[in-house]
Amino acid sequence: MTYPCPACRAPADDVSGCSRCGRGPDPDAAEVIRLDLEIPVLTERAATARRAWQSADRAVTDAWRRRTEAVARIQSRLAPAAPAPAPLPVPAAVAAVTAAPRPEASTRTVQNVLFLLGGLLLGVAAVVFTAVAWNTFGVGGRALLLAAFTALALGAPLLALRRGLTATAETIAAVGLLLVLLDGYAAWYVNLFGVAGGSAARYAAGVFAVTALTAAGYARLTGLTGPRFAALAAVQPVLPLAVAAAGAGPVGWAWTLTGVAALNLGVVVLTRRPVRWAAWGLGAAWLAAAGLLALAASAFASRTGTAVTAGLALVGAAALALAGALVSRRTPAVAAAAGLVVAATGVAAARPLLLLDVTGTPALVAAVAAALAAAVAAGGRLLPAGVRVGPRAGAFLVLGLPGLGALAGTLAAVAATVEASRPAWAAGWSARPGNADSWPLPVTVLLLLAGLLVLLPRPARRDTALAGAALLSLGLTAGLHLPWWVAPALLLAAASTALLLAARATAPATATRRAAVAAAPLLVALLVGAGRPAVLAAVLATLLATGLTALALAHRRPGAVVAAVTAGAGLLVLPATAASAAAAAGAPDHWVARAALAALAALVALAWTTRAATSRAATAPRLSAPRLSAPRLSAPRLAALRLPALAAAAGAAVIAPAWALPAGDPSVLYAAAAVLAVAVTVRAAGPGRAALAAAAGALPGLWLVVAALPGLAAVLVAPYEQLGRVWDGPVTLPAPAGAVAGALGVAALAVAVLIGRNRAVLLSAVPPVAGAAALVAVGAAGAPWPVRVAAAVAAGLGGLLGTAVRRRTGADVAACGAVSAGFAGAGLAGAFAARPATLVALGATAAVAAACGAAGRTGSARVAGWLGAVGAAGGFALAAGRAAGLTPAGAAFGVLAVAALALALGAALRSRRPGESAAVQASAHVTAVLALLLCAGSANAAAAVCVLWGVVLGLRALWPGEAANPRRVLVVAAAGAELLGWWIVAGSGGVTTPEAYTLPAAAVGLLAGWLALRAYPRLSSWTAWGPALAAALLPSLAAVFAAPDAPLRRLLLGAGALAVLVLGAATRRQAPVVAGGAVLTLVALHELVRVWDLLPRWIPLAAGGLLLVGLAMTLERRRRDLHRVRSAVARMT
Structure with a gap:
């Protein structure tokens, strides 16, 4: 095959290759020529096959259609006589060719x-x-x-x-x-x-x-x-x-509804699903309604006969529920229904008894409940285990209903007993709670307890009997009409028994339950015992003895925790025991309170004794056995007593400040003694005492602070009244109480005891408290005004200097510095009584603060020193100017000079201490703002301050070695200060044109944006120029819309927006293009709207009509297209 050579395009063949360039045979080039000849033939064959397939597909579709119509005609002829025949089978050959179109919905x-x-x-x-x-x-x-x-x-x-x-x-x-x-x-x-x-x-x-x-x-x-x-x-x-x-009445309706429920139960028995489930639901609803009606009729019955018939209706409903449960053959349902039968029987039997007018009605009801419980306990053994639970639950419910009444009666008896023991500490010995008809209460409790014990399993009966005895002891005194002072003995007997049994318990849960049983009798015994000091002392002493006995019995038993809590409670009330004994002996009130303090001291001593004894006992195995056998045996018990003693001492110290209230003694001294007791106790507790100190010392410490507030306010707050009479002579300062000084001294001792040998913390914690005590002592001694001011300033500045030269940091050091600053602030406020004192105090403060900034050991101390120095120097400049007779606006320039010096100082510190430099420069700017505020009322002075500060900022920007970005910020800040001066001058001159204010601001913003873009070329133009463009264009645009009759403003705004748009397009920046274009568009639309009223009225109507017609035409076209698409899809196979 011949083909053109890919290299020279000369003829070539697949045998000898190219005759011109000598390139060998190329099979791919020959394949391309061959495929070019084959592709048109294949394309024509594919088109012929496609036309044949389409024709065959149309024929198959037409055949299916004609077949469906024939089947429909056959069905229509045979429909009156016989069911429609089954569809004719589809020939396999046809099905193989194509599938029939599935109808969207069948005929059925x-x-x-x-x-x-x-x-x-x-x-x-x-x-x-x-x-x-x-x-x-x-x-x-x-x-x-x-x-x-x-x-x-x-x-x-x-x-x-x-x-x-x-x-x-x-x-x-x-x-x-x-x-x-x-x-x-x-x-x-x-x-x-x-x-x-x-x-x-x-x-x-x-x-x-x-x-x-x-x-x-x-x-x-x-x-x-x-x-x-x-x-x-x-x-x-x-x-x-x-x-x-x-x-019918309520009882009749109850029987009626029960009958309807029985009818539904019959339907359940005779029918099958799904009606059976509906009958179940309806029957349950009717039966519930019947039970509620019968229960309501029984509850609101006023005659015995009505109560009896209502009870029978209730039992009938419950019996029908049991029958339904038996039909269901479900054990849980049978158990629940059996429980309902028992509960209904109890209610039906007890309700008529409540209508009897006899004294022992509660006892009769309790007897019925106990008898029913006994019957259930006896008959329950014959029932399956799964069913037995229901009757027992019903019996418990029957016992619970009169049990609630017994509980309410017991609470009333407790209230009567407590009332008989009043007034506190002066109750009459012959007072008796209750009356002769109160005997049913203990009988009811005993009967209910007997019924409960019959139902409960054997392991639970002991604790239940113990709880019943405790409940019985609560109401026994009133029930038997005994003197009130007998109640504490009965209650303590029950509580002590429960606590001792809890100590001997073999499981922690059992010990906890028994201890919980003792809580109510013990609390009531304390309330009732408060009727007389002697009775209360006996109650508290019994509690202490019980706790110590329980601690001894619970050695290495699960009840040791309960015993420790009991012993701790007994030791906790030791101060109250001592106070009650002193009051019973006829001691005065102040000696009663001091007896409680003595008991607190004894508790602290006991805490130290147990610690020392425990330490000796712990070393006993390393010594000779004959000499130390007894301590070794008692070591565990001493260790067990140590924690209750510590807790009791700490807890007693928490409430110690309150003991001073009835005695009339200064509570601040009691609070200080309590804080000292807490400190000593915490030291006795050993390592890990921070949590105990925080918990126990919080309340007495807060009390000490609150009680000492008047004295502290006299030396730290009262001097600030001098600020309302600057240079008008000293104000009269109140003299603090001497007790506050003593209490603060004791508090300083407590802090020292608590901290111990930690010298670093000791130097931070003790001096502030001791300094406060010294200042209060100076005030209590009646020292004159200069002495008090000098003492406060010296104490504050000395504390600040001492804090600054320490290498250590932490919360304690910061607190010491804050307290010292408070001392110095009070001294400075008091120094405003006279000009010389003010200048001396501010000068000394500036000097000490500068020394702290220069010689401080930590960065935070130096920063605080520099800031204090700048503030004190500014105050000194202001005070000096005012003392020289200058107005505030005139004195503002001295303050501005201090700000300039501070800015220079910050610049000087920049290379060595950048953190301090930033703080000092920030304080300089704040001082400049204060100088501006001093010029309020004088626009010229304010403008001068702004301009001068702008000059200072410009000079600061020229400082050698300054980085580029801070230099740009300083330039913008200087321009902003000059702008503010311009605004002040314009405002004072009565300029009302908004552009006089917005355009200079926009210029400053554009300058800042230009500097930012130079520093960050990739910065967005919105970030750099967006605010400035908004300031330049938006106020004028708002003025155009607000006041349309300003053609010159509209013209200038449009021209300016066009200029911004052109500038943005030239620099290829988005923000100017968008901002200028948007404003220019809005201005053009505004002009168009102004022309709107000049148009004839028919034009808007015609436009609206054309719009609606156009929309309708569009909708019509879309609906037509949609119909065509649906038709085409429906014709698809």
Whole structure:
């Protein structure tokens, strides 16, 4: 084969290659020539095959269509005589060629839908006819039409079932049964055969009964499911409507509803699913309603007979529930129903007793509950294990109802006992709670406890008996009408027994339960014992003895925690025991409080004793056994006592400040003593004492602070009153109480004890407290004004200098510095009484602050020093100017000079201490702002300050070695200061044109953006120039819209926007192009709107009409296109 050579395009063949260039044979080039000749032939063959396939496909589609039409004609001819024949089999050969198009909906589906809609329409028509169209026809016509409708609706399902349309038959049958009800209503409405002369309820019952029978028979005839549900629904109101006609009471209604529930239970037994589940639900609902009605009738019964009949109805409902549970053959249901029977029996037996007018009614009810519990316990052994739970739960419920009454009676008895023990510490010895008729309360508690013990298993009976004894002890004193002081003895007996048994418990849960039982008797014993000091002392001493005994009994047992808590509680109330004993001995109130303090000291000593004894016992195994055998044996018990002693000491210290209130002593001293006790106790606790110190010392420490506030305010807050009388002589400072100074001294000692040998923390914590104590002492001694001011300034500045020269950092150092600053601030405020004192104090503060900034050991101390120095120097400049007779605006220039010096200082510190430099420069700017504020009322001075500060910032920008970016920021800041000066001058001159203010600001913004773009060429123009462009264009645009009669402004704004647009296009920046274009567009639209009123009125209407017509044409075209697409898709195979 020949082909053109790929290299020289000369003829070549696949044997010898190219004759011109000598290139060898190229098979690929020869293949290309061959395929070029073959492709047109193949293309023509493919087109012929495609046309043949399309013709065959159309023929197959036409054959399927004609076949479907033939089958439909056959079905239409055979439909009256026989069911439609099965579809003819599809030939395999045809199916292999192509598949028939699947219809979107089958004939059966369409028929079902049509029947369903027809049935619904018939039902609606019937209802409308019955309710509205009565006046159109006579009685005969009405009856005939309703009968025809009913017959048609009940006969149509039979035809539907023959066609296999079950769902349609169900729907139409429901409509037919509805028509049966409507027939009954129609008969009543027209008084057919005189039916309207009787009871409406009884007639309705008959109609529902007939409907139910009709539905049941229809369901039997057709086998449909819907009529079964209709029969079940129609039979429900038959019995209630019949009873309503008889006017039954609540008990009768309860029996009626129980009967309906029994009827549903019969349906459950005789029918199958799914009606059975509906009958279950309806029966349960009716039975619940019957039970509630019977229970309400029993609860509101006022006569014994009514209560008895209501109780029988309640038992009947419960019995029917049990029968239903047995039918269900489900063990949980049987157990629950059996429990309901037991509960109903208890209520039915107990409720009539409550209507008896006798004293022992609660005891009788408790006896019935106990007897029922005994019967359940005896008979429950005969029941299966799964069923046995229900009767027991019912018995517990029966016991619980009178148990609530017994609990309420016990609470009332407790309240009566507490009331008899009042007034506190002065109750009469002969007072008795309760009366002679209170005896049923303990009897009731005993009977209920006996019933409860019978039901409970053997392992739970001991703790239950213990709880019952505790409950009995709460109400026994009032129940037996004994003197009130007998109650603490009974209550403590029950509580001590429970606590000792808890200590001997073999499981932690058991110990916790028994300890919980002792809580209520113990609390009530404390409340009642407060009636007399001697009784309270005895109660508290008994609690302490019980705790120590329990701690000894619980050695290495699970109840050791309960024993430790009990012992800790006993030790905690040791101060109260001492105070009660002192009060019982007739000691004065202040000695009573001091006895409590002595007990607190004893607790602290006990904490140290247990620590020392425990340490010696811990080393006993390394020493000789004969000498130290006894301590070694007691070491565990001493270790167990150590934690309660520590907790008791800390807890007693928490409430110690309150002891001073009844005694009339200064509470600040008690608070300080409590803080010292906490510190010593924490030291006795050993390592890990921070949490204990924070928890125990919080309240007394807060009390100490609150109590010391008046004294501290006298030396730290009162001097600030001098600021309202600057240079007008010293104000009268209050003298703090000497007790505050002593308390603060004790607090300083407590802090030292708590910190111990940690010298670094000690130097931070003790000096502030000691300094406050010294200042309060100076004030309490009646020192004159200069001495108090000098002491405060010296203490504050000395503390600040000492804090600054320390190498250590931390919260304690910061707190020490803050307190020292408070001292110095109070001294400075007091120094404003006279000009010399003010200048001396501010000068000393500036000097010390500068020393802190220069010699501080830490960065934070140096920063604080420099900031304080700048602030004090600025204050000194202001004070000096005012002392020289200058106005505030005149003195502002001195303050501005201080700001300039501070800025220079910050620049000098930049290379060595950049952090301090930034802080100092920031303080310089703040000082400059304060100088500007001093010029309020003088626009010229304010403008001068702004201009001068702009010059200072410009000079700062020229500082040698300054980086480029900070230099740009300084230039912009200088321009901003000059701009502010311009604004002030313009505002004072009465300039109201907004552009006079916005355009200079925009110029400054553009300058800042230009500098930023020089530093960061990739920066977005929106970031660089966006705010400036907004400031230049938006206010003028708003003015144009707000005041349209300003053609010059509109012209200039449009020109400016055009200039911005052109500049943005020239520099290829997005922000100017968008901003200028948007503003120019808005201005143009504004001009167009102004021309709108010049147009004739028909033009807007015509435009709107054309718009609507255009939209309609578009919609029409789209609908036509959509129809074409749907038709084309429908024709696709």
